[in-house]
Amino acid sequence: MQNEFVLSKKSEFDELKKYIDSVKNSQGVTMQILQKAQGIFGYLPLEVQQFISDETNIPLADIYGVVTFYTQFSTEEKGKHKIGLCLGTACYVKGSQEIMDKLAEELNVKVGKTTEDKLFTLEATRCLGCCGLAPVMMIDDDVYGKMEPQKIKEILKKYK
Numbered sequence: 001m002q003n004e005f006v007l008s009k010k011s012e013f014d015e016l017k018k019y020i021d022s023v024k025n026s027q028g029v030t031m032q033i034l035q036k037a038q039g040i041f042g043y044l045p046l047e048v049q050q051f052i053s054d055e056t057n058i059p060l061a062d063i064y065g066v067v068t069f070y071t072q073f074s075t076e077e078k079g080k081h082k083i084g085l086c087l088g089t090a091c092y093v094k095g096s097q098e099i100m101d102k103l104a105e106e107l108n109v110k111v112g113k114t115t116e117d118k119l120f121t122l123e124a125t126r127c128l129g130c131c132g133l134a135p136v137m138m139i140d141d142d143v144y145g146k147m148e149p150q151k152i153k154e155i156l157k158k159y160k
């Protein structure tokens with residue numbers, strides 16, 4: 001399985017192996033290992049899942065099942081910046097769907113996906129806890145309240 005990805009990430013795989021060796025004799029550590037792996041690689045491509053399977057003797061199908069079941073795990077590489085647009089009730093009634101459509105058009109990407117230049121990942125979120133600012137968008141840790149479609153271009157420029 002020495003493909004290009006594996007060869008280019010040797011130190012990351014070494015770090016993951018060290019971690020797996022330190023916990024693999026304990027029970028029920030699959031989630032911990034996957035969280036650690038995602039922390040190291042940023043996402044969980046098949047090569048990483050296969051590696052974990054080889055190192056732990058957990059069948060690949062089981063690992064794949066966990067990875068695809070929990071939304072905290074991603075099998076796709078994320079963009080440098082994460083855009084989270086709230087589609088909670090308060091934001092939705094104030095027009096967040098229109099903003100989402102505009103973002104998707106502007107970035108030429110579908111919700112849940114990453115732009116071709118790997119700069120942005122566009123995601124829908126649940127209530128962000130600041131409904132008074134609806135509709136709310138977050139880019140990384142920055143909060144943008146009272147969003148309007150015409151503000152999008154200017155805001156995105158800051159992250160390019």
Ligand code: FES
Pocket residue numbers: 086087088089090091092126127128129130131132134135136
């Ligand atoms: S519904 Fe969007 S912040 Fe609460």
